Amino acid sequence: MAEIQIKNVAKKFGEYQALHDINLTIADQEFMVLLGASGCGKTTLLRIICGLETATTGEVWIGGRRVDHLPPKDRGIAMVFQNYAVFPHLTVFENIGFGLRMQKLPNDEVTRRVERVAELMHIEMLLKRYSGELSGGQRQRVAVARALAMEPDVILMDEPLSNLDALLRMEMRAELKGVLAESKTTAVYVTHDQVEAMSLRDLCGLMGSDASAAIPDVVVGT
Amino acid sequence: MTAVATDVAAPDARKAGRWLYITSVVLLCAWVIVPLYFLLINTLSAPEDVQSYPKAFFPAFDMGSLSFFVTFNGMIDALLNSIMVAGLTMILSIAVGAPAGYALSRFDFPGKELFRLLILLNRAFPLPLLALPLAVMFIRTGLDDTIIGLALVHTTLAIPFAVLITFSLFSGIPMELEEAAWTLGCTRLTAFTKVVLPLILPGIAASAIFAFVISWNEVFAAAVLTIENRTLTAFLLVKLSEAPIHLKFAGGFILVLPALIFIFAVRKYLFAMWGIANR
Numbered sequence: 402m403a404e405i406q407i408k409n410v411a412k413k414f415g416e417y418q419a420l421h422d423i424n425l426t427i428a429d430q431e432f433m434v435l436l437g438a439s440g441c442g443k444t445t446l447l448r449i450i451c452g453l454e455t456a457t458t459g460e461v462w463i464g465g466r467r468v469d470h471l472p473p474k475d476r477g478i479a480m481v482f483q484n485y486a487v488f489p490h491l492t493v494f495e496n497i498g499f500g501l502r503m504q505k506l507p508n509d510e511v512t513r514r515v516e517r518v519a520e521l522m523h524i525e526m527l528l529k530r531y532s533g534e535l536s537g538g539q540r541q542r543v544a545v546a547r548a549l550a551m552e553p554d555v556i557l558m559d560e561p562l563s564n565l566d567a568l569l570r571m572e573m574r575a576e577l578k579g580v581l582a583e584s585k586t587t588a589v590y591v592t593h594d595q596v597e598a599m600s601l602r603d604l605c606g607l608m609g610s611d612a613s614a615a616i617p618d619v620v621v622g623t
Numbered sequence: 624m625t626a627v628a629t630d631v632a633a634p635d636a637r638k639a640g641r642w643l644y645i646t647s648v649v650l651l652c653a654w655v656i657v658p659l660y661f662l663l664i665n666t667l668s669a670p671e672d673v674q675s676y677p678k679a680f681f682p683a684f685d686m687g688s689l690s691f692f693v694t695f696n697g698m699i700d701a702l703l704n705s706i707m708v709a710g711l712t713m714i715l716s717i718a719v720g721a722p723a724g725y726a727l728s729r730f731d732f733p734g735k736e737l738f739r740l741l742i743l744l745n746r747a748f749p750l751p752l753l754a755l756p757l758a759v760m761f762i763r764t765g766l767d768d769t770i771i772g773l774a775l776v777h778t779t780l781a782i783p784f785a786v787l788i789t790f791s792l793f794s795g796i797p798m799e800l801e802e803a804a805w806t807l808g809c810t811r812l813t814a815f816t817k818v819v820l821p822l823i824l825p826g827i828a829a830s831a832i833f834a835f836v837i838s839w840n841e842v843f844a845a846a847v848l849t850i851e852n853r854t855l856t857a858f859l860l861v862k863l864s865e866a867p868i869h870l871k872f873a874g875g876f877i878l879v880l881p882a883l884i885f886i887f888a889v890r891k892y893l894f895a896m897w898g899i900a901n902r
Contacts, residue, residue, distance in 0.1 A: 472805065474807070484797070490818075490822055
């Protein structure tokens with residue numbers, strides 16, 4: 402049960418109003434894409450759901466619990482960052498297993514989950530390498546694997562494919578959709594690429610003032 | 624035609640430039656290495672050979688000067704004092720400087736720029752100017768002639784470097800790594816210890832060693848603020864007139880050697896620091 406509800410969320414940075422009164426519901430196991438031009442506030446909204454930013458006003462509910470006062474680790478979420486944020490001092494195995502080790506899971510459980518997720522993302526041969534020895538695409542897959550290994554209720558992705566070449570992007574899109582449908586995770590995906598949005602989403606929310614096209618299912622905020 | 628002329632002129636100019644470059648490099652190296660070489664030669668020769676000329680190219684590896692040094696009254700105590708003060712300086716400057724560097728790189732707070740400026744200005748004060756008022760204050764508070772008193776002064780000297788180096792270190796670690804750790808089950812503290820600390824530990828070590836060397840080499844404050852518990856630098860300064868010459872060589876060598884080794888080991892981080900500070 403990982404429905405996300407955003408109620409009347411607004412965010413101000415000093416004098417600048419980044420988000421005006423956002424109301425949004427993402428159903429359980431739905432793949433929601435937040436689409437918008439750069440600077441429209443989609444990453445800010447994602448970070449508010451994640452817990453890395455606090456909303457100036459409003460509430461965030463995940464799985465029927467109010468979470469906006471909780472730190473990221475207590476919200477049942479996992480996030481994939483735009484620049485992957487793979488830990489350079491750990492092997493791929495330890496990166497993917499980082500969250501599991503923080504939960505103090507037994508060694509064989511950690512190994513089982515890491516290997517399963519690594520197979521899912523086709524990186525099982527890279528487990529002993531360090532991030533410096535990986536290509537961009539491989540690092541991106543490590544970042545997604547790390548989030549998936551946590552088996553979160555909600556997975557949040559901030560433009561994870563934007564740093565990849567076109568062909569790899571297409572491949573990863575298909576893989577991601579399949580992987581997330583299989584793991585029955587609610588997903589919120591931020592992008593500025595409409596093609597990506599259209600091919601991935603169950604539901605697409607358009608953010609920002611560019612409400613021209615008939616593409617979006619939902620117009621989010623102003 | 625003109626193209627050919629410049630082609631002919633350029634190699635000559637480049638050649639001359641190259642000779643100039645090589646010569647200046649050799650001179651600079653000699654300027655540093657030759658005194659060190661003499662120091663080494665005279666330390667490792669028999670006490671009588673110190674005055675001889677011309678010098679043998681290879682040292683005789685006679686331990687006469689060094690053994691005299693070691694048995695000279697008060698020398699070992701002075702050496703131990705130097706080590707204790709430098710060690711204390713190292714610990715204090717990291718304990719204060721590293722959190723400051725972290726705060727400067729991660730947080731925005733009112734007065735941040737002023738704080739940075741003040742840290743840098745700290746080094747602008749000439750130490751002789753401060754040393755005598757400090758001595759008076761130390762006598763009043765009872766810190767005079769103590770290891771901790773001198774360590775406090777040295778810490779003040781070392782803190783700007785500690786803050787600058789740690790600031791550039793922490794700035795080199797993207798915030799995203801810490802944020803990722805927060806989403807994976809870490810508190811702020813565990814994210815710091817499990818992700819940031821392993822990455823900056825070499826740099827912190829370098830910063831600590833630099834603080835050690837600053838304290839080790841410091842002469843003026845040590846000479847003014849310590850009487851019974853002299854550090855090695857102060858001790859040698861005071862005994863300079865009385866001591867036989869081979870003792871001075873041995874003392875100089877003992878003083879130079881740790882600094883030389885340490886600075887060589889951490890040169891990578893010092894280059895980074897100066898590169899950042901030049902912006």
